Every structure is written in structure tokens, then in C-alpha cells.
Amino acid sequence: MPYSHLRNRKINEAMFRVVANYTYDWESWHDPLGKPVWINDAVKRITGYSVQECLAMVDYPLPIVYEEDRARMRQMLDDAIAGKSHNDLEFQIVTRGGEKRWMAVSWQPMYSDDKQHVGFRSSVRDITDRQGLKEQLRTYTEHLEQLVQERTAKIAQLEQHRQQMEKLAALGELAAGVAHEVNNPLAGIRNAFALFRESIPKEHEHFELLVLIDDEIERISSIVHQMYQLYSRNPQAATDLFIEKTLRDVICLLEPIARRHRVKIELHPEPSKHCKATQVRLPESELKQVLFNLIRNAIQASDAGQSVRVRIDEDQENIRIVVADDGCGITDEALPNIFDPFFSTKGEAKQGMGLGLSVTRNLVDAMGGKIEVETNVGQGTTFAVLLPNRQS
8 A cells, every 4th residue: 555545544543543532422423233433522521430431341331321222232233234224213321420320322334345234333422411402301391281170171161150140141131020928928828828817816727727838938938039039139138146156146046956956066166265266247137047947957857866067167268157967968860960059869759949058158258258069978968168267
């Protein structure tokens, strides 16, 4: 070979090493059997291992590769020996200092001028930062998907509530119209019956029937009142009141019903002169109606000997009034419908028209609160009314 050719070859080799060693990526040249022939200096910066250590490794670069990725990298070497190429295969390494880092390798076969296979070259790039960004993007994407799901569920809930309110408004308007038409003749019947009853002596053999008729007229009057409340357009003005006193007034009204069912009403904590009264600003008669409906329902759902527990919790934002019983509970089938007008879970011995909970929720909504329910069949039901703590 002429001297000039040798000189050019030496220059080419020197230039090659300069360029290769100053390449940022970790470069390797393997012979046709996969054994490393040359490795650039970037390997030490990336892995912590020197060029000499890498050249002396058995099955280079597998000892540097993270154990779980070694099978894939072994397949990469086999494919490269077979003359195949690939781009951007991701894997992990464990550096000399024990740190795990993400890499991406590309490889392609190399041929001489006379088309002879002289091995393959591999180029490895550190993508740890890129993987970190991908992980952040995945986390952000999952968080965004969760927010979208929550927002979608909230929209669906609001739409369901809107439809429910429209249905309640339509039914309430109808009920109010019926109540208005019934109320006038009912008042006439009540007045006429009162005059008739006064003329009958208590000793009359049918006087007990008059008492029964009077009770039924009162029950009809109560139903008419509830029908008015279902479509009440004139909420009462809020006044300053003490929750405990309002509760005691309602419990006093319900004691006869509780005694008839042999059910005990318990107020927790028990009022005492040492307890601080809970003062709020709410429409008192509407609050009494809510409490009356919930406690009465709890009494009617309880068996003889059981108790209805009423509890008051307070924080800076809400007043929480809890009414719990140990009665029959509400089935999964009935639970979604309990606030619908004219829906009742009281079976054949119905003690109303199924308006109590509908009216209750309407009143609670009008006060800016919400009502929650937890129930277990055969174990009891708990209603919780959350009202804004607008203290005076």
C-alpha cells in the first residue's frame, strides 16, 4: 500500500476517533459476532464504567442493563448480529453508582466497500429526563381524565336534579291546584261537622264515630297543607332561633305518636344549662316542618321498644341535624324514589300520601341546605340535614 494511502488511513482513523469520542451519545462498534471492538468515551459519563471495563465485559453491554430489561437487550444483540436494524428501543441501565437511568438504543449493520459484513454499530442516548416528562404527562393526563369524569358526573347529577325539580314543580303546581279546590269545601265540612258534633251528647252510642270522623278530617287537612307546601312560592323570612329549642318543640308535638308506637325519642347531647345553645338564622316554621317529617317517619319505621336518635353537630359553615332509627331500612329499589311526590315505603298500612320527604327536600333546598340518607335493610336509616350556619 503506498505511503500516502497509509497516511490517509491514519488520518482517517485519527479523525474518526476524535469525532466519535466527542459524540455526546454512547457509541459502540461490534464485530459480526457481537463482541465490542470499540466504545467511545461517553460510556463513562453515562454509566460510570470506563471504556476498558466495558471492553472486558462478558456479553457487553448486558451487565450494565437493568435485570428486567436484559432479555430484550439480548434479543436486540441477536437481531443486530443477524443484520437487522432498529431505532429508539427503550431500556434501563444501572450505573456504577447504583442509579437507574432510562436509555434508548438504535443500531444498524455495517458493511465494507466490497459489501462484506463487518459488524454493527449501536448508539445509546440518555432519555431519563424524557421519561420523567412522559411520566409527568401521564400523571397529568390521568388527573385530567379524573377531573373530566368528576365534572361529567357532576353535570349528570345537576341535569338529573334539574329534571327532578322540573317534575316536582309540575307535580307541585298540580297538587297546589287540587289543594286549593279541596280546601274550600273541606273548610265548610269542618265547620258544619263542628256544629253537628256539639249537638251530640258524649253519652250517645255513636259519639266515638264522630271522634274518628274528626280525626280523618284533620288528616285530610294535613294532606292538603302538605300539597300546598309542595309548591310553595312564598318561603318564610328567616329569624334568629335556637336549634335545641326548636327541636324540643317538635319532639313535644311528636311525643303522643311516639308513645302510641312505644318508641323513645332521644336528643343528643341531652340539653342542659351547661350546654351552649346553637343559634342560627332560618325560617322557623319551615325548619319545624322538616324536623317533624323526619322524626315522624323515623318513629313510624321503628318497632316497639326501639329508639329514634336526634343529634346536632355544628361547625363554622354548617349545622348538621341527624335523625337515626333502627327500623326496617329502605331497599335499594326504593331508595332512588324516596323523595318523589306520592311515593311511600310504608306498605299496605300507609300513613300518608308520600308527600313528607318531597316537601322536606323542597324546604331544605329553599333554605340553601341539602339532605343526605344512609340506610341498611333490617338495620335502620339515618337522615342528615345540612343547613348553612348563618349566625346572627
